[in-house]
Amino acid sequence: MLVWTRRSRLLLWLAFGVLFGVVIAAPLAMVGLAAVAGTWNGVLPAEYTTGHLADAVSGDALASALVSVQTGLIASLAAVVCGAWAALAARSAPAPVRRVVDTVLHLPVAVPSVVVGLSLLVAFSQPPFLLNGTRWIVLVAHLVIVLPFGYGVVSAALDRADPVLADVAASLGASPARVLLRVRLPLLLPALSAAASLALALSMGEVGATIMLYPPDWRTLPVSVFAQTDRGEVFLASASTAVLLGLTLVGLLTLGAARGRAAER
Amino acid sequence: MTAVAAPVAATAPRERERRRWAPLLWLAPPMLVVLGFFCYPLALVVRQSLVSESGEVGLAVWRHVVTSPEFTAALGRTVLLSVGATAGCVLLGTFLALVLAFTPFPGARVVSRVVDAVLAFPSFLIALSFTFLYGSAGVLNAALGGGAGGPVDFLYGPWGVLLAEVTFYTPFVMRPVLAAFAQVPSAQLDVAASLGARPWRVLRQVVLPEAWPALASGTCLTLLMTMNEFGIVLFVGAKDVITLPMLVHTKGIVTFDYPAACVVAVVNVVLSVALYTVHRWVFRVLGTNRAGEGRAGAGLDPA
Numbered sequence: 015m016l017v018w019t020r021r022s023r024l025l026l027w028l029a030f031g032v033l034f035g036v037v038i039a040a041p042l043a044m045v046g047l048a049a050v051a052g053t054w055n056g057v058l059p060a061e062y063t064t065g066h067l068a069d070a071v072s073g074d075a076l077a078s079a080l081v082s083v084q085t086g087l088i089a090s091l092a093a094v095v096c097g098a099w100a101a102l103a104a105r106s107a108p109a110p111v112r113r114v115v116d117t118v119l120h121l122p123v124a125v126p127s128v129v130v131g132l133s134l135l136v137a138f139s140q141p142p143f144l145l146n147g148t149r150w151i152v153l154v155a156h157l158v159i160v161l162p163f164g165y166g167v168v169s170a171a172l173d174r175a176d177p178v179l180a181d182v183a184a185s186l187g188a189s190p191a192r193v194l195l196r197v198r199l200p201l202l203l204p205a206l207s208a209a210a211s212l213a214l215a216l217s218m219g220e221v222g223a224t225i226m227l228y229p230p231d232w233r234t235l236p237v238s239v240f241a242q243t244d245r246g247e248v249f250l251a252s253a254s255t256a257v258l259l260g261l262t263l264v265g266l267l268t269l270g271a272a273r274g275r276a277a278e279r
Numbered sequence: 280m281t282a283v284a285a286p287v288a289a290t291a292p293r294e295r296e297r298r299r300w301a302p303l304l305w306l307a308p309p310m311l312v313v314l315g316f317f318c319y320p321l322a323l324v325v326r327q328s329l330v331s332e333s334g335e336v337g338l339a340v341w342r343h344v345v346t347s348p349e350f351t352a353a354l355g356r357t358v359l360l361s362v363g364a365t366a367g368c369v370l371l372g373t374f375l376a377l378v379l380a381f382t383p384f385p386g387a388r389v390v391s392r393v394v395d396a397v398l399a400f401p402s403f404l405i406a407l408s409f410t411f412l413y414g415s416a417g418v419l420n421a422a423l424g425g426g427a428g429g430p431v432d433f434l435y436g437p438w439g440v441l442l443a444e445v446t447f448y449t450p451f452v453m454r455p456v457l458a459a460f461a462q463v464p465s466a467q468l469d470v471a472a473s474l475g476a477r478p479w480r481v482l483r484q485v486v487l488p489e490a491w492p493a494l495a496s497g498t499c500l501t502l503l504m505t506m507n508e509f510g511i512v513l514f515v516g517a518k519d520v521i522t523l524p525m526l527v528h529t530k531g532i533v534t535f536d537y538p539a540a541c542v543v544a545v546v547n548v549v550l551s552v553a554l555y556t557v558h559r560w561v562f563r564v565l566g567t568n569r570a571g572e573g574r575a576g577a578g579l580d581p582a
Contacts (some may be wrong), residue, residue: 030374041408042400042408054411119309120559122317125552126547133320135531135537136327157316225513225528226528248407252407259400
C-alpha cells in the first residue's frame with residue numbers, strides 16, 4: 015500500500031527476507047536442528063539422531079524438567095492470585111494508596127533478576143528467616159519476578175472492564191463475596207489466563223535469579239542447560255532447550271484454550 | 280466491593296469506620312508478599328553495601344568498588360552494549376514492522392506468529408543457537424570453508440553479545456510498533472499517496488507520527504531489558520564482556536564478596552529504575568494524547 019511499483023516492492027521484500035532470515039529466523043532454526051543432530055561438522059548436520067532428545071527426557075535432565083514445570087506452575091499460580099488480589103483490592107482503595115500499590119507492584123520489572131537473587135540471598139541466609147538452601151527461595155524468587163506481570167495484566171483488564179455490572183449486582187442485593195465470585199472474577203477470566211501465560215513463560219525461562227539461588231535438589235531446566243553447555247555437551251543442551259520450549263508451549267496452549275472458552279461465555 | 284445503595288447518613292459511625300479501613304485491610308496480604316520478599320531484601324542490599332566485611336559502617340566499600348577498574352569497565356560496557364543493541368533493535372524492528380504492516384506478502388501472518396513466539400522464549404536460547412551459527416565450528420565457518428578456527432570469530436566478544444541481544448529484543452520493539460501501525464487507517468495512506476505524496480513523505484508525515492509513542496516507550500523498555508540482560512551474557516561466556524548484572528553474579532556467587540556485589544547491584548538498580556521511570560512517563564504523557572496507543576505501547580502486555 016505504501017510502495018506502489020512492483021520493482022521497489024520486490025526489493026523491499028528481498029531486504030526483509032534477508033534481514034529477518036539472518037537475524038531472527040536462522041538462530042531459532044538452529045536450536046531445533048541441533049537438538050536432532052548426530053554429528054555436525056559441515057553447513058548442515060551430517061546425520062540425525064533422536065538420542066539427544068531421549069537423553070533430555072531421562073535421568074537428571076528429566077528431573078530438571080519436572081522441577082521447572084513445578085516451579086513455573088506454582089510461581090505463576092501464586093503470581094496470578096496475588097496480582098489479581100492486589101489489583102481488585104487497589105480498586106476500592108483511595109487514589110494515593112492505589113498509586114503507591116501500583117508503583118511498588120510494578121517495581122520488580124525494573125530490577126535485574128540477578129539482583130532479585132542477590133537480595134534474597136542477603137535477606138534469607140540467616141535465622142530467623144532461613145530459606146537459603148531450600149527450594150522455597152527459588153519459588154519466592156520466581157514469584158517476585160513474575161508478580162508484576164500478574165498484577166499488570168489484571169489491573170489493565172480492570173481499567174477496561176465495565177464497572178456497571180458489578181454495581182448492578184450489588185444494588186440488587188448480592189453480597190460483596192457473591193459479586194466477586196459470580197460477576198467480577200468470571201469477567202476477568204481471560205485476563206487471568208493471559209497473566210498466567212505470561213508468568214509461566216517467564217518463569218520457565220528464568221535463569222538470572224535461579225542460578226544465584228538454586229539448591230542441589232531443585233535445579234531448573236535453564237540452569238541444567240547452562241551446566242550442559244559449560245561441559246561442552248551442546249547437542250544435549252539444545253535437546254533440553256527444545257524440551258523446555260515444548261513444555262512451555264503445552265502450558266501456553268492449555269491456558270490459551272481456557273481463555274478461548276472463557277471468552278465464549 | 281463498593282457499596283452503592285446504602286445511604287451514608289443511615290450508617291452507624293462504626294460501620295463507616297469499617298468501610299474506610301476495609302480496602303486497606305484487603306490490600307494487606309499481597310502487599311506483605313511484595314514488601315517481605317522484594318522491598319525488605321532490597322533494603323538489606325543497600326544496608327549491606329554500606330557495611331564492610333570487617334563490620335565498619337561507611338562508604339569504604341563504595342569508594343573501593345566504584346573506583347575499581349573492573350567496575351568502571353563493566354559500567355561502560357553495559358551502557359555501550361545496551362545503547363548499541365537498542366539502536367539496532369529499533370532500526371531493524373521499525374523496518375521489519377513497516378514492511379509487515381504496509382507491504383504485506385504471502386506468509387506475513389506466519390512471520391508475525393514467529394515474532395510473537397520469540398516473546399515467550401528464554402534469551403539464552405539465542406546465545407546457544409549462536410554457538411551453532413557463528414561458533415568456531417559453526418555453520419558460517421563451515422560455509423566459508425574454514426573448519427574449526429575459521430575466519431568468523433566475533434561470537435566470544437562484545438559483538439557476539441550485541442548481535443544476540445538485537446536478535447532477541449527486536450520482536451519486543453516490533454510488537455508495540457505493529458500494534459501502532461494497525462491504528463493507521465489505510466485510506467489515509469491511499470489519500471496521501473493519491474494527492475502525490477511520495478512513499479518517504481507518507482512514511483514521515485502520516486505513519487511515523489502515529490507510531491511515535493509506541494516507538495519511544497518501546498525504546499525505553501528495550502534499553503532497560505538489554506541493560507539487565509543476563510542469560511545471553513552468561514551463555515556467550517565471553518571473558519571480556521562483563522556487564523553490571525554479570526559482575527553482581529561473579530561477586531555474589533563466585534567470590535562471595537557480598538558487600539561489593541551489593542554496591543554493584545545498587546548502581547544497577549538505580550540506573551534501571553531511572554530508565555523505568557522515563558518509560559512510565561513517556562507512556563503516560565504520549566499515550567494519553569491518542570486513544571488506543573496506551574495498550575499498544577505497553578510492550579510487555581500480552582493480552
